Amino acid sequence: MAAFGSLSTRLTDSLAKLRTKGKLTPSDIDGTVREIRRALLDADVALDVVKDFCGRIRERALGAEVASSLNPAQQVVQIVNQELVAILGGDQRRLELAKTPPTIIMLAGLQGAGKTTLAGKLAKHLAGEGHTPILVAADLQRPNAVTQLEVVAGQAGVAVYAPEPGNGVGDPVKVARDGVALAKSRQHDIVIVDTAGRLGVDAELMQQAAKIRKAIDPDEVLFVIDAMIGQDAVATAKAFQEGVDFTGVVLTKLDGDARGGAALSIRGVTGRPILFASTGERLEDFEPFHPDRMASRILDLGDILTLIEQAQKSFDEEEARRVAEAMLTDSFTLEDFLKQLQQVRKAGNFKQMLGMLPGAKGLREAIDGFDEGEFARTEAIILSMTPRERKQSKILNGSRRLRIARGAGVTVTEVNQLMQRFDQAAKMMKTVAKGGMPNIPGMGPVPGAHGMGKRQPKQQVSKGKRSGNPAKRAAQPIEAPAQQGSVFGGGQAAPNLADMSPEDQAALQKMLGGGR
C-alpha cells in the first residue's frame, strides 16, 4: 500500500515547502491545490466535485489574510478542512421521526452495499433508544435475502415481517405495504423496509423502488452506499435521487481503508445529508456520521476528534485534576505515574490510537514496532514497590531496587532505567508547571498546540511534559512520539520513533493544532 501512502506524504511535502515561507504566493497555492486535487481523486471524490472544490480553495487561499496568526501551510490546511466540513454537512441531522407513529424508513442502494446488514444495525440502534422497530423483508430478488433479514432481526432482537420466501417470488410493493399496515396494527413505532439492491441503470428495478416508495410514503428514504465506491458514486446517487428521491445517506464499510471520497461526492451532487456510518460486521458497529472526521479521513489528516473523544471516555477528569495539582505542588509520585499509565491503557489499544493520529501512515512501521508489553513491565515494576517507595522514590537504594526487580521479574538495570526516566519526567513536569506553561486543565492552552504560528518548542522541552488536560495528554504522542518509548520504558520502538524527522513531528503537531 506504499503507493497510497506516498500521496499523503506528497501532500505533506508540498505543505512542508509552504511552511518555510512567510506568505502565500499564487504559485505556492497552485502547487498545493494540485496535490490536494490528486489526493481527492485518489480518495475517489468525483472529478466535478474535485474541480469545484479546488477552485474554491484556490480562491479562498489567494484572498486569505496573510497577516493572520497562522502560517501559510496551516492556512491552506485550515481552508481545505473548513471547506470539506462545510460540504460534508456542517451540521448533522438526526433521523426524523414521524409525528404520528409509525415512522417509516425505506432502505435503497446498489447490490452489496450492505442494506440488509444495515437494516439490522438500524433496528438494534433504534431498539436501544426505546423504540419498537419491525423489519420488513421486501428484497425478494437476491437469493435468501429474506432469510438473512430474519437472522439479522433475530440477532438484533426485533420483530420481522417476511411473508414471502423471496428468490424472485412475491411482490415487494405488496409486502412493503402490508408490512406498514401490520406495524400500525401491532403498534410498532418504526418500520424499516429492506429493498432489493439495484443498479442505477436498471430502469425496471428503479421503477419498482419508486413504486414501493409511493405505496408506503416513507418518512425517511435512506440511500445505503459502500464507502469504497469510486467515480460512479455520482451517477448512482443521481439515479437514486431521481428514482426514489432519498432523504438521507448511510455510508457502509467505513472500517476498511477506503478513504470514502464518495461521501463528499454525494453531498456535493445531491445535497442530501449523510446520517449514519457503518463501521464493522457486528450489529453494534454503527454510529452517527461525523462530517469533521470524514473530512480528516478523506485527506488523511487523521481522526483526531475520535481519538480525543475515545481518550476522554476513559480518562477520569477528577484524577487528571489531582495529578495536575500534584505536579504544581512538586509531589508527583510514582503512584501518579502509575495511574496515568493505567489510564492510557484503559483508553484502549494504544497502537490503534497512534494509528488514528494524522500522518500516521508514515509512522506505521514505528507503530508496528511499538511494544505494548512495555506498559505491562513498567506497571509491574511500580506495583512491586511498597506504598512508601512509590511516594518517596528517593529512598530506593540498591537492595530495594534488587527486591523490586525480583518482584517484577525484570533486571535491576530496567528498574534503574525506569527511575531515571521518571526523575527526568518529574523534573520536566515541575519546570513546565512552575514556569506557568499552561497545560493544566482550566489554565489555558498548551504551548505548541495552540501557539502554533511560531517555531515549535524544542523536542527536549516537550519530552516529559504530560499535559494535565486529559484530551491533550492523550494526543501528546503527536508532539514527541519518542516519549512513549522513553517515559514508559525504553521500548524497542524508541529508536524507530525517534527516527522521525523534526519536520514530520512539526507537521504532525501542526495538523493537530492548525487543522481545524
Next chain:
Amino acid sequence: MAQRWSISNALRGMFQRETITDDTWDDLETALITADFGPDIAEEVVEALRADVARLMIDDPRELKRMLRERLEERFAAYDPTLTLQERPAVILVVGVNGVGKTTTIGKLARLLSSHGQSVVVGAADTFRAAAVEQLATWAQRAGVEVVRPEREGQDPASVAFQTVERAKTGNIAMCIVDTAGRLQTKGGLMDELGKIRRVVEKQAPVSEVLLVLDATTGQNGVAQAQAFIEHAGVTGLVITKLDGSAKGGFVLAVQERTGIPIKLIGQGEGIDDLTGFTPHVFVEQLVG
C-alpha cells in the same frame, strides 16, 4: 435514470471537434478519471498519447480514439486471462471484500463450468454471514451442481473447505469451488483465516485458482484490496463484477499492472449466464465505445 456510460459518450464533444486541441486532452483526462482509472494512469495515458500525436503529427480526433483504444487494449492484454484448471479436482477458492458478489459469481461459474461438461461441487465456507449458505445453495440448485454445507452453524470455514475438496475427491468430481466469507482487507485476523483455509485445502489437493472478486463500482481502494488478498490468500486471478451498471471499473487496470495478477472473468448481470471470460478487446471496446 443513469445513462450507460462510455468514454466515447463522455468524449462525444471531443471527437466531434475538427482538430486536437488542449481541451481535447483535458476532456480525455476527465473521461479516464471518471472511468476510475485513477489520476496516475490517466496522466500516463494522456502523456503517452500526446507524445504519439505529436510524433505522428495527427490532427484528427477520431484517429486519437483509435490510438486510445489500442493503447488501453495493449495494456489490458499484457497478462494471460485463461483459467488454469488442469488439476483433478481443480480447486478454486473465491475471496473478496463484503458485498462484491462472491456467492453470485460462484453460482455463475458453476454453471459456466458445468455447461462445458464438467462436474462441479461448491462448498459453502461462508459460515459467517447470515443466510450465506442458503444463498449459495440456491445458486447451486439453479446451476444444477452439488453443494457441501457446513454440518453445524458457525463451523470453521476451513473445515467446510476441507470437506468440499474431500467430497470432490471421493465423488470423482472435476471442479471444486469454495465460497468464503467477505472480509475487508484491513481485518488482520480474518485475512489470516484465509491463509488457513488455503493451507487446509492444500492438505487434500493443490489449489488451482484463487479468484479475487472485485466490484466494478469500487474506486481506487481496489488496488489496496488486491494487494492485501494477494499477500494473504495468494490470489491468481481477478473477477470483475457488476459491469452491467454505470461503473466502468477502470481501476482494474491499475490492479492488474501493480500486482501482475490477470483479470480472468467478467460478471455483467444478475442472470446465471452473465459471466464470461475476460477479453481485452471486447472490454476496451465497451469502455471506449
